[in-house]
Amino acid sequence: MIEVIVGVVCLVIGAAVGMFFSRSSLNTKAKFIIDDAKKNAENLIEKANVQAESIKKEKNLQAKEKFLELKSQHDADIQSREKKMQEVEKRTKDKEHKLNDELSKIGKLEKDLDKQIADYSKKNEILEKKQHELDTATAKKVEILEKISNYTAEEAKAELVETMKAEAKTRAQAHVQSIMEEAQMNAKNEARKIVIQTIQRIGTEQAIENSVSVFNIESDEVKGRIIGREGRNIRALEAVTGVEIIVDDTPEAILLSCFDPVRREIARLSLHRLVTDGRIHPARIEEVVEKTRKQIEEEIIEVGKRTIIDLGIHGLHPELIKIVGRMKYRSSYGQNLLQHSREVANIAATMAAELGLNVKLAKRAGLLHDIGKVPEQESELPHALLGMQWAEKYGENPEVVNAIGAHHDEIEMKSLLSPIIQVADAISGARPGARRQVLESYIQRLKDLESAALSFDGVSSAYAIQAGRELRVMVESGKVNDEVASQLSYDISEKIQNELTYPGQVKVTVIRETRAVNIAR
Incomplete structure (x- = not known):
């Protein structure tokens, strides 16, 4: 294309030059140049045409190749789209097929349901008819039973309710018992509170000491020496000790009476020393009583100190130590x-x-x-x-x-x-x-516990153990079964709680056993 344009330009130039030289009457050389330029221009135009044709063919060929490529790509896209459409169509047909199957099943189920409803209605009618017949028969039977038992239906219901209540109570008691046992196993935290509220029994023995109020003598002759001439010795002794000395017909004994146990102890020891020494007169009595009083006071302080040391108590006031020592000579x-x-x-x-x-x-x-x-x-x-x-x-x-x-x-x-x-x-x-006073009531309490258990039917024997903290009840296995044994334990505990007075708590254990004994000879 460029070469064609160049040829055209050269032709124009040549024409222009020819016109120029023709106007100026140029010579033959100039004409020759023009002719040569024309030929060159024609040659260039021819070449340009050839090249243009060649380019045209090449471009047409490229265009055809591009067209074929685009057409191939377009066909591939169309094929892909058609394939996708076919897949979608297939899936749609599958779903439609499944939907038709489901609709067919639903139709079948509806038919079955209608059939079942019809059967149910028919059976319901039959059942209502049977129920009516049953109610009629039941009413007749109730009427016959009322005539036989002399109970109305309401009275029979009430009796049945009471029976069921007793059975439910027994079962509930067994359930409560198991819950209580489980709670006791897990009651570590509650044990601290129970310690305060529960009176435990102490098994260790303890000597019971009483303040001495009787002075024993070897013979009644000593009584006269203690009384002295016209009673001066006994008056002096009473005046110094503050203790009333009673000399009566009691053989080989003199009674010492005083509200203060310490003074009574001083009088007893002083009498013992005077009788042992044999010298009994007012001056000697005053001397001995004074020495005995000092000895008792020292002993009281020593007892108080020894007590607080044994218990690990420190910093106690001396007067309180003395009071603690005085408690040795007091009983309650x-x-x-x-x-x-x-x-x-x-x-x-x-x-x-x-x-x-x-x-x-x-x-x-x-x-x-x-x-x-x-x-x-x-x-x-x-x-x-x-x-x-x-x-x-x-x-x-x-x-x-x-x-x-x-x-x-x-x-x-x-x-x-x-x-x-x-x-x-x-x-x-x-x-x-x-304490003497408590011992009798303690023995009586044990007897009351055993009597409370023996008052129930089926109880063969009862034993109060652990100082009255536990009651063991033996029952007859033929009369009392396991459920009744559980109920019996509850009833006995309720009776003890409501009728008896006791410290702390009492554990009631009902024991039921069956023994089979044979002898091989």
């Missing part, structure tokens, strides 16, 4: 007061340790809880309040002071230490044999 209901206080101190310390409280304070309060029982001068105050005043006066801890004053509920309890001391005091005094 036949129970030695010092031994009782030591026992209360140990029990309270054990319980305080279980509850995570101050063990030392508990032991201190337990030892001092009855100090108000040994006043040097008679007081109108209750011993708990008097002991509280002394403890407060000599600088004891406020919790200890409150525990002393509240152990018989004279004042309000303000700390956990107070109920512990109260319970420990009850434990020491209530155990079997601790």
Whole structure:
């Protein structure tokens, strides 16, 4: 194309030059140049035409190739689209086929359902008819049963309900028993509370010491020597000791009467020394009594010190130590007061340790809880309040002071230490044999427990064990089965709870066994 344009330009130039030279009457050379230029231009045009034709053919060929390529690509796209459309069409046909199958199944199910509904309606009619016949027959039977049993339907229902109640109660009791046993196994946290509320029995023996009120003599001749001429010796002895000395017809015995056990002990020891020495007259009596009084006071202080050392109590006021020593010569209901206080101190310390409280304070309060029982001068105050005043006066801890004053509920309890001391005091005094007065009631309580169990039908024997803390009940296996045994245990415990008085709790164990005995000969 470029060469054609160049040829055209050259032809134009040649024409222009020819015109120029023709106008100027150029010579032949110029004409020759023009002719030559024309030929060159024609040649160039021819070449240009050839090249243009060649380019045209090449471009047509490229266009055809591009067309074929695009056509091939277009055909491939069409084929791909047709393939996808065929797949979609296939899936659609499959879904349509499945849908037709489902519709066919639904139609079949509807027919089956209609058939079943018709069958149900028919059976329901038959059932209603049978129910009517059954109600009629039942009414006739109830009427016949009422005539036979002389019970109306309501009365029979009430009796049946009572029977079912008894059976349900038995089963419920068995279930409750199993729950209680499981709870007891997992009651570690509740055990700390139970320790305060439960009075345990103490198995260790304890000597019961009484303040001596009888002075034994070898013969009645000594009585005359003690009385002295015109009774001067006995008057001097009573004046110095503050003890009333009773000399009566009691053989080989003289009675010493005084509210103060310490003074009574001084009089007893002084009499013993005077009788042993043989010299009995007013001056000697005063001398011996004075020595004995000093000896007793030293012994009281020594007993008090030894007691607090044994219990591990420190910092106790000297006056309180002296009061503790005086408790050795005092008894309460036949129970030695010092031994009782030591026992209360140990029990309270054990319980305080279980509850995570101050063990030392508990032991201190337990030892001092009855100090108000040994006043040097008679007081109108209750011993708990008097002991509280002394403890407060000599600088004891406020919790200890409150525990002393509240152990018989004279004042309000303000700390956990107070109920512990109260319970420990009850434990020491209530155990079997601790006090003369309690022993009889303890034996009677055991008899009442056994009698309560024996009052039930089917009970062959009953034994109160563990100091009345447990009741073992033996039943006849022929009359009492396992369910009735469980109910019997509950009924006996209810009767004990409602009718008897007892400390703490009583465990009721019902034992049922069957024995088969044969002898091989």
